[in-house]
Amino acid sequence: MRKARTFSVHRIAFLAVMLALAILLGYVESFIPNWVPGVKPGLANLVVLILLYMFPFYDALLISLLRVFLVALLRGTIFQLPFYLSLGGAILSFAVMLFAKYVLRFLTVYGVSLLGAYAHGLGQLLVTAWITETWSVFYYFPFISLISLATGLATAFLADRLLQSTPIQRLREE
Amino acid sequence: MKVKDFFQKHLGDLITGVVLVSLSCGLMAYYLWPREVTGDLYAFVRHDGELVIDPIVLSGVDQEYTVSLPDDGVSMVIARENHKVRVKSSNCYGQECVRMGAIQTSMQEILCVPNHVSITIATLGNDDISVVPI
Numbered sequence: 439m440r441k442a443r444t445f446s447v448h449r450i451a452f453l454a455v456m457l458a459l460a461i462l463l464g465y466v467e468s469f470i471p472n473w474v475p476g477v478k479p480g481l482a483n484l485v486v487l488i489l490l491y492m493f494p495f496y497d498a499l500l501i502s503l504l505r506v507f508l509v510a511l512l513r514g515t516i517f518q519l520p521f522y523l524s525l526g527g528a529i530l531s532f533a534v535m536l537f538a539k540y541v542l543r544f545l546t547v548y549g550v551s552l553l554g555a556y557a558h559g560l561g562q563l564l565v566t567a568w569i570t571e572t573w574s575v576f577y578y579f580p581f582i583s584l585i586s587l588a589t590g591l592a593t594a595f596l597a598d599r600l601l602q603s604t605p606i607q608r609l610r611e612e
Numbered sequence: 613m614k615v616k617d618f619f620q621k622h623l624g625d626l627i628t629g630v631v632l633v634s635l636s637c638g639l640m641a642y643y644l645w646p647r648e649v650t651g652d653l654y655a656f657v658r659h660d661g662e663l664v665i666d667p668i669v670l671s672g673v674d675q676e677y678t679v680s681l682p683d684d685g686v687s688m689v690i691a692r693e694n695h696k697v698r699v700k701s702s703n704c705y706g707q708e709c710v711r712m713g714a715i716q717t718s719m720q721e722i723l724c725v726p727n728h729v730s731i732t733i734a735t736l737g738n739d740d741i742s743v744v745p746i
Binding site for chain 2: 548549569
């Protein structure tokens with residue numbers, strides 16, 4: 439007999455809180471001016487990273503995609519350029535982090551975050567290249583990727599601390 | 613002992629970080645390395661990969677060029693000043709292309725993503741990556 443998928447109240451509540459946090463971080467981030475075009479600190483990636491280590495990957499994917507849609511809805515940019523850039527970055531970043539976590543077993547949250555941050559910038563540039571129909575946009579990649587690596591490291595540090603915190607440890611044990 | 617444990621635990625992360633930083637630095641060197649240029653440099657203004665105005669020779673006198681594509685909602689003014697080009701004004705939101713400032717060497721680029729416009733520098737007939745549309 440097929441086993442029904444169960445959700446604990448704690449889990450649903452935690453996912454809802456994490457979604458709210460991801461939206462808040464994404465929304466705040468959208469107001470940070472771009473010093474280099476396309477570069478954002480990637481604060482919302484913190485939430486996806488934590489979820490990837492706590493729940494099955496589809497929960498993290500769901501929150502990541504919902505975050506992109508809801509932030510775009512809040513900003514009034516749904517199905518416009520910033521939405522597609524954000525979606526491109528989120529999808530590639532998630533795919534790479536998933537691969538890193540489940541295949542590259544020698545990496546900890548730091549390595550996974552660094553690869554995710556790197557892929558996020560790459561995903562955004564691929565969307566930009568598709569829109570502007572030129573490969574020359576990759577001129578920006580070295581600058582964007584170096585900044586992404588710094589933000590990825592900071593995100594990983596925060597995620598590592600949070601994953602070791604008592605409330606999250608307790609939730610993981612449930 | 614703590615340092616040894618740290619390196620044992622994070623060796624994979626360190627190697628990944630070093631590889632990614634090296635890759636970025638290598639690409640940066642590739643893009644910023646000075647290149648021998650024979651002949652005049654031109655600015656190529658493209659919309660969706662297609663040239664929309666004649667290439668602008670950088671060595672000319674200061675002048676402004678208007679890029680107007682009413683069907684695509686594009687209205688930009690590109691200025692040649694002191695052998696450099698920059699976007700003087702644009703109808704895009706964000707105005708990132710205006711803030712990018714002037715460019716003057718090959719491989720440099722100004723992007724206006726909302727308007728689908730790219731400005732690259734190259735010599736005429738150059739077939740490097742900066743002038744090859746997808």
